[in-house]
Amino acid sequence: MSDPQAVRDLLGPMAALCHRAITGEHGVSLPPLADHHVHLHLIDEHALPGGGIAAVLDLGGDPVQLARRGHGLPHVAYAGAFLTAPGGYPSGRPWAPDAISRFVTGPSTHPGEPGGAATAVDEQASFGASVIKVALHAAAGPVFDPTTLAAVAASAHARGLPVVAHVEGDGMTRLALDARVDVLAHTPFSEDLDADLIARAAASGQRWISTLDIHAGDPAAAERAVRHLSAFVSSGGSVLYGTDLGNGDRRVGVLPAELAALHRAGLRGPALVETLTDPWPGSAVEGVSTFVPGPPPATLDDIPAWLGGAVVVPTEELIHDDH
Template sequence: MHADPFALRDLLGPAAQVCRGALTGESGVSLPPFTDHHVHLHLIDEHRLADGGLAGVVDLGGDPVELARRGDGIPHVAYAGAFLTRVGGYPSGRGWAPDAIVRTVTDPSQHPGVPGGAATAVDEQASFGASVVKVALNAAVGPVFDPETLDAIVAAARVHGMPVVAHVEGPGMTALALEAGVDVLAHTPFSEVLDASVIARAAASGQRWISTLDIHGGDPVGARTASSNLAAFVAAGGSVLYGTDLGNGDRRVGVLAGELAALDRAGVRGAALVAALCDPWPGASITGVATFIPGPPPASLDDVAAWLGGATVVPSEELIHDDH
């Protein structure tokens, strides 16, 4: 394979390299490891992730005890532990959300050990090795935190140096998260068309949005709303993380072509799309493995999204790089 390394990196980012397999001799392109920044491991077969091109995942709602028992290896797993929510709030009572993955917060107390306290809930997740705190702000189906309690959760997370990610759904929930200093949205907002001022503030604040555009296949209104909001966020300079909410619906366990295509349509293209896949948030970069996409590199920007769907995970030592 012959490819101009400078043109390749313009298209895919600075880490893209033409390479070949040391054992197979197969030519292709290497990229840093890919991560899905929104999954639920208790709903999928994690052993299929690497075969599907994912070296890492971020679990955004699971049993902190079970997550803490996991060993190291591939896929690399960072996690939030349990959802923090109000009594009767989302996702309490849903069949896919057993009691073990939900914690209710009833008191904004910053003192450790207070039953139902904000600090108590955050401290528990941190004690089980969580890297991020997940809060539910779903006014479409139940009660949500008042600003005082949400502020307290964010403050408790800051004590541990942990970012806060929120599921926002329903009118005003994105603005509520923004006012509280929530770092990341677990989904691109899909239940309301956001004002330009809210999007501009979110982008300027450094808030990140996890894409999850492909979950709206059966909801064309939600799909259009999410895509429109994300396009405006990207145009305002906002930062996007690739994420699919794997476990939500019967979908391939791995890199999803539909998510890549939806991101591309929303303006996350080429090197920006690769960056959304390779971002190490919320922790350190994954080492020892790389993404390998066999065959010729994409010929143009329009080809990148579909081409990325051919990703595989290989040990870094098995790749011989041809360009310098």
């Protein structure tokens, strides 16, 4: 049997050797895993627990349909619709029905003002949004001017809601940072960021959702994203595992390729597991755990592929072997 302390050293303090009470199968337990960037209308969400994911953050969907979801697994937090400038991303995209976008035409923070920043934020909040998503994609259409973006952020923060931004194109990362955006939906990949800007993002407390594997077919973007994330981590920045599931034909569940890219960026062992088990923007899912059958990984390099075998199981099924 493996050394319990060696397992914790590799995977973090919450890792434990265990077996399933019903089947007797041995493995390792971890807290519930979360994917912090998905689009449920583009995937089979029911496959997520079997692929190891207990909780997701939907970052762009129909707020009406999201509010009508029942309880159960996976646990879902959501942004509701993308808030975007008139004609801006993702409007007009084949994968983006009209219901998942809201146009913000001005910076008004008066409730009920048609097209105003506060009106758009209030609508998403009324449907139970846990975060507000803004689109800053300069190459795909208009983006918010700084005043309107700041008004959206201020309206969200007044409601206690963090703001997540899709940033793509020159100057978009700085625009988001200047407006006090809390989280980037993707590690910046389309512009070269200098060290000072990355350090400023980390010092501000901004978080970055990884989504590195979406660039598998674009080596330049992949290299840039990993380089930026490595610098962000070195500056003390906080990273959340996220895959943008629904973007491309990929497995629904834990993606070892995403984890391998995070590993290359310097997030290894317990730090890598932490990106997956961080319950942001809510609290951890109760009553379930992650179970990875078989022997634990032998080295740090083994962890990304090993986590691909994870499944979600009731916590009561797992009996720890290291007591």
